Each structure stands twice: as C-alpha cells, then as structure tokens.
Amino acid sequence: MNQELTTKLVLASVLAGFSTIAGATTIAAAPAENSTAPAARQELVVSHAARVRIEAKLQRAAFSPETLEDKFLQVSTPKSTFIETGPTDAEPPIHVPLKL
C-alpha cells in the first residue's frame, strides 16, 4: 500500500470516526477543584509511550545541565515557542507556535 493511499485511509477512517464520536463526548462544567483538599486516589491507564516520554523528561531533569533557559526555550521560542516532537530522533522536528 503506498504512502498516499495509507494517508488517505487514515484520514478517512479518523473522519468517519468523528461522525459517531462528535457530540458524544461532553466535558462537564466541573466545579473548581480545591488543590489543597485531600484528593481521591486516581489511577489511570498509562501507556508505554507516555512512560517513555516521562522517563526522557526525568532523565533531562535529573542529570543534564539544563538551565531554565533551556526549559523556557522549549516552550517559548522556535526550539522553544515551538514544541519539537517525533517518536524517534530520525524524524524531523515539528513546530507548533505558542500563541496567536
């Protein structure tokens, strides 16, 4: 299956999914949570991919000489006001502007 067709099928299937999903998911206008109150224990599904990404952040936080500037740059400027992503280092970075 060529890449173009695969892409089209993915988009088509995702879009088709929306016709059944849209409107079914409702976020309640929940009351404000009091962050100082004892919280109910909340156990969620944590995927392998999320664990890997959290682990990578932990590694950087613990051992790299990352400064706040590095951290700030990750969210506020092109290496930074933009986020970089991709499941592997081999993939090109993707940038998402911060605001505006």
Added chain:
Amino acid sequence: MLSTTRPVGQFVMKISKQCNLRCSYCYEFNELANKQRMSLDLISRIFENIARHVIPNQYEWVSFVWHGGEPFLIPLEYYDSIGQLQRAIFGDKVAVWNVVQTNLTVMTERHLEFLKSQRFFRSVGISFDVVGDQRVDIQGRLKTDVVLQNMEKLIDHKIPFGAIAVLARNTLPHIKPIYKFYDRLQIASRFLPFYMDASNEQIARHAVTYEEQISALKTIFEEWLASENATPVDPIDEYLNYAIAHLSQRSPQHYNRGSDESVFLVNLDGGVWGQGEAYEPELQYGNLATDSLGEILGSQARRRSNEQSESRCEQYCSRCPFYGACPGFFVANSSPQQRMMIEKSGCPVRDVVDHIVRTLEDNGLTEGIKSRAAAREDSPLSQCVPF
C-alpha cells in the same frame, strides 16, 4: 531571571489581516476584509531596525512567524522577495528562520513545492479545530473537507507541520476526538484556550470558564497519558515539564519579562507589542518602521508593561507552590482576558500542574524522580560551592 547565553528574538509578523475565512472567534475578526499588506519597503525597514540591534548584540537567531489573516493569500513571489531582503540585511551575521501559520485552505502544487523546498518557510503551523462549525468561508460554508484534503497533501509530500486547535465553547465538547485525531496521525498540537477577543460579543459567545478550561486540560493530559503514541500536546507538555521540575526539586527559575522577553507581535504598520498585550494602545512598545529594536526594548511603554507583569507575578505567583518549577510565563504574559480569569479564579496553570503532579504520584510514576533526585544530591557536582 533566566540564565542566558546568547539572546534570541521571535517576531510574529501580521503581514496582512485579509482572510478567506470568517471564524467568529478570531481576534482579528473586524479586520479580516482588510486587503492591506505590509509593503516590501516597510518590511525592509523593519528588518533593518531589527538588524541594528540583533547583529551588534550577537543574537543567536531571529525568527519571523508570518501570520495574518491568511498568509497564503499573499503570492509566493512576495515571500521570495522578503527572503532576498533578509539575505541583504541580515546576511550571515545572524541565523534567520521563517515560519508560517496558515488555515490550510490554500494549498496548490506550487505551495507544496515552495514548502518542500524550504527556501523560505522552514516550518509550518496550521490552525484547524478538526470538529466544530467555526472554519467557514465568507459565504458561511464549512471548509473542513478542504483542510483535510490539504493536510493529506502535506503528509503525502512529507512536509512536517504542527497544529493549533482553539479551545472555545464550540470545541469544548470535542476535545477528546480532536486530540485523538492529531495523536493518531502523530501531529504535534497545541490547544489554545480562547484568550484574545475583538468584542464583548465574542467573549459571551466563545469564552470558556476557568473550570471548563481546567477540566478540558486535565482531560487532554489523561488522553495523552493513555495514548500508545503519546504525541506531545501543548500546553500539557509544558505543564508536565513544570510538574517534573517541581517533583525533582530543581533550583527555582523565574521568568522576568524585562530581561527574558523574546517574542514580539509586529502589526501591519510596524507597531510592536509583547505577546498577550496585542493592540492595547497604552502598551505599544514602539514601531519598527521607525525605531530600532534596541529603542523599543528600552521604551517607556515596555517598562510600564514590564512593571505590570512583575506586579502580577508578585501577586499571583510568589505564593504558588509551583513557582520556580513553573517560571511564571503564563501570568507574566497574560492577555486582558487571561488577567480577568486570574483575578477572578486564580492561575489555571497551578491547578493543571497540581493535577499532573498528583496523577504522577498516584500512578507510581514518581519513583524515578525521587531516586534521580537522590542520585543528583550524591553526585560530586552537587558538592561544589559556587563562587
């Protein structure tokens, strides 16, 4: 203050307000029929006034985010001419990046080749909510299908892009499918809460409450956590960094706009604002058509704006348990709408980071943090005494 190496600068260039869409939540809504564009002469003066400051001050790079309106209503040849100006004015003295933020309704073969060549734009951001009724043209026709087709073209041509979805009243019920859409395609995205307005009517129609915003962001975090792709999504990725910095007990670091600000909005006539304060007359820093960036950074209006920013951080951040892990960027750069929300209900970042911290703890994801923090304290480097 953030530790610094070499300064950087990012300029959001309002090259034209003209747009082929009429999204009723757009903060430029009243200007979308304005066909005026920045002239090449004006753009040249803007570049020169930036270069006069960034070159002698050895900026590491400057970037220009070409923004509108819809930037692809401008002919591609215009961007080639702008590139020639950049090469003439900045030369190899400072690195220059160009980025485009588009509604992705205009994407011909020429656009695809232009983007793929990267001869001007190095990066692409699209604005697309995926669901909802906002992305309509002047006749009110929904353009979702066109955007999806053009998204396929970008993917087929291997042109990477990121996406912004607005978190507003109409998208609020659909945040899960919106995140899943981008996550499934592994497209990095940002949920941008409706934060700037063109009228009170817009606020009444599109604004979400503090509680709704918090609830939505928590939901996105949980979707991300459960996803087998876990495609990064902002602001969650940013807030996760804050949560980990908090749990790791990293040394506190605080954003100070006076010394750390690097993002500026440049309006159609060259007028300059900090982000979040766009178009507030009393807070206009200056005009890059006539003033150098150095003069703008030292302007009275900017000093006034920075004082207000510092005052807000003192009032709302100084007693926050996460201040230091969170540098206070949200409060320091808040828009009028965000300021009203902070005054009325508090800082939404605090609630979301609190939720992330508790979720990491409740799910056994903090053990690594604690052991690494202990290892760091045992490290010989931690015994060093600063001069």
